[in-house]
Amino acid sequence: MDILVCILLFSGLFFLTAGSIGILRFPDFYSRLHPAGKLDTLGTLLALMGLALFSLHHFSLGALLTSLKIMLIIIFVFVASPTATHAIVDAGVRAGLAPWTKGEKRR
Amino acid sequence: MKIIGLIITIITGAFLVYAAVDFPAWADPNSPASTYLSPYFIENSMKDTSVPNFVTSLLADYRGFDTMFETTVIFTAGLVCFILLRISGGKEPETRHYRHVLTGVTVTLKEGRKIPASEDFERIDDLWTPPDLIIKTGCRLMIPFIQLFALYVIAHGHSSPGGGFQGGVILGASIILLAISHDLRTALERMREKVVAILCPVGVAIYAGTGTLCLLLGLNFLDYSALASVLHVDPISARSHGILMVEIGVGIAVMTTMIWIYNNISSAGKYNQGL
Known part of the structure; x- marks a missing residue:
């Protein structure tokens, strides 16, 4: 059980780190939103799943309730985060920002 | 000057x-x-008011006057936004746009012309853009849960962080989210300007009315133990219930003020085409 929690937490951490590096390193607005939307969501999901499993360590009704609440957070993050990223990209497109193409400078 | x-x-x-x-x-x-x-306060709030969260008992009971006028300040902020920005009446624009909901055809009408009375047409703005399906669906999924959570925050202020101000802001944010994800007209259909303008002072009046009720029942203004005879409970739990009544008033006032300010600022007081 502990090993599973560790794996989940560390993979969550890995995805969050990769997402932060991606936000810093990608060349323009749209491509930066790519790690921000995908990796952050996945990292948060994995880390929270690890926490939900961890709280079941000593099984009781209260621990189960805590886990269920964390699962609810997971569901809402899973719905809200991609929707928000989509809304930001949509706003960029509607405002007329052209996407970056190969050979251009970083912006 | x-x-x-x-x-x-x-x-x-x-x-x-x-x-x-x-x-x-x-x-x-x-x-x-x-x-x-x-x-x-730390030692006696449980004994005096039977509210486990002594921040709430301090805010709504020991320091009730202060919170009442805080609510009034928020109401005044909403009112000022309304008075400064709202352009009432005004001329109807010469051309109006309608959209046939079933087919998505947009109809532009010159001055004086009318569409056949039917439910299929909705009025749209000059700068109307079709609301994005993903954003619309995502927000429609979230809004009921946000509102449920807001009610929980208002009702649970007694034993956990929360209360009227926080819950009211979350409730207001859910309606504002509706206005952002669809458009201002849709949000106004759910929460009309009149409703907002009436509920806002009603929230303050619930607070002040609870205080006045205590006064009429023979104790000091906002001394909720006077409510014991009305609610048929002992004076200590009457103070707890009085705090809940007051929190509900605060929640209503804060929610409507948030919506009021948003409506006025986002559409520059014209209420026709906000974000």
């Missing part, structure tokens, strides 16, 4: 700084607040 304002601001600021010198130092254990006030 600007210079006079500047001088007044500077003088007032100087007075404030001068007065602040007399305050006890930050986190001074010997200051009057820390020697007898805070320990009293």
